[in-house]
Amino acid sequence: MNTAIQDDAGAEQPWSRAEFERRLRARGEAYHIHHPFNVSMREGRLSTEQIRGWVANRFYYQVKIPQKDGAIIANCPDRETRRKWVLRILDHDGWEDNPGGIEAWTRLGEAVGIKRDLLWSQKLVAPGVRFAVDAYVNFARSAPWQEAVCSSLTEMFAPKIHQDRLATWPQHYPWIEPTGLQYFRSRISLAERDVVHGLQVTLDHFTTRTQQERALDILQFKLDVLWSISDAIALAYP
Numbered sequence: 001m002n003t004a005i006q007d008d009a010g011a012e013q014p015w016s017r018a019e020f021e022r023r024l025r026a027r028g029e030a031y032h033i034h035h036p037f038n039v040s041m042r043e044g045r046l047s048t049e050q051i052r053g054w055v056a057n058r059f060y061y062q063v064k065i066p067q068k069d070g071a072i073i074a075n076c077p078d079r080e081t082r083r084k085w086v087l088r089i090l091d092h093d094g095w096e097d098n099p100g101g102i103e104a105w106t107r108l109g110e111a112v113g114i115k116r117d118l119l120w121s122q123k124l125v126a127p128g129v130r131f132a133v134d135a136y137v138n139f140a141r142s143a144p145w146q147e148a149v150c151s152s153l154t155e156m157f158a159p160k161i162h163q164d165r166l167a168t169w170p171q172h173y174p175w176i177e178p179t180g181l182q183y184f185r186s187r188i189s190l191a192e193r194d195v196v197h198g199l200q201v202t203l204d205h206f207t208t209r210t211q212q213e214r215a216l217d218i219l220q221f222k223l224d225v226l227w228s229i230s231d232a233i234a235l236a237y238p
């Protein structure tokens with residue numbers, strides 16, 4: 001006999017807000033922080049070529065994030081949400097004399113020895129990276145905006161990966177100019193701010209058990225996007 005608590009229609013009861021959030025956070029076990037390529041990076045086992053390959057390929061993710069966030073805004077009729085979400089575009093594109101995250105990533109590129117023109121040409125982007133990042137942007141274009149918001153929640157796990165890089169790169173990769181690491185420093189508080197808002201939308205919107213399970217599937221899709229990016233980079237830079 002099925003002993004799970006069910007409502008009158010036979011559907012299982014929703015998880016409480018706290019339990020739903022706990023289940024979302026538990027998905028961190030599939031975050032790309034655990035990918036073998038990232039473990040090698042953290043432990044100082046990557047070559048100069050591999051670090052350069054990673055920076056050049058991850059650039060494609062950086063440049064596509066504002067388009068992804070623009071797609072969410074385009075699909076969102078709620079002004080209050082748009083007022084907050086638009087900050088994410090400014091974080092990456094910059095505004096007035098703030099050069100923004102894409103420029104900070106370009107400086108990271110220069111710090112590891114990739115010239116600006118080569119980075120921006122995207123010649124070094126592997127097909128699998130392009131495919132995975134484009135899948136994320138296409139999801140944001142075609143899904144209901146609350147689902148696209150939910151897919152950004154891998155950022156719950158991002159502050160730790162940025163902190164790891166700040167803590168381990170200077171020791172393992174002393175040839176990298178330390179000012180190039182500013183992107184990682186800047187993202188910690190921005191990711192924390194993003195997650196407060198993204199979680200609020202997700203916990204408010206996905207309220208039935210079926211919807212909550214859908215949210216977990218969406219988060220898994222995004223975890224798979226990030227994992228696939230690492231797979232493709234690892235394959236291109238053995």
Ligand SMILES: O=C(O)c1cc(C(=O)O)c2c(n1)C(=O)C(=O)c1cc(C(=O)O)[nH]c1-2
Nearest residue numbers: 065151152153154155156157158161187226
């Ligand atoms: O370096 C990383 O491992 C990492 C991961 C993620 C993520 O978890 O999606 C983001 C970022 N960085 C990042 O810098 C960033 O701006 C960002 C935006 C988003 C998003 O989904 O909207 N994820 C991430």
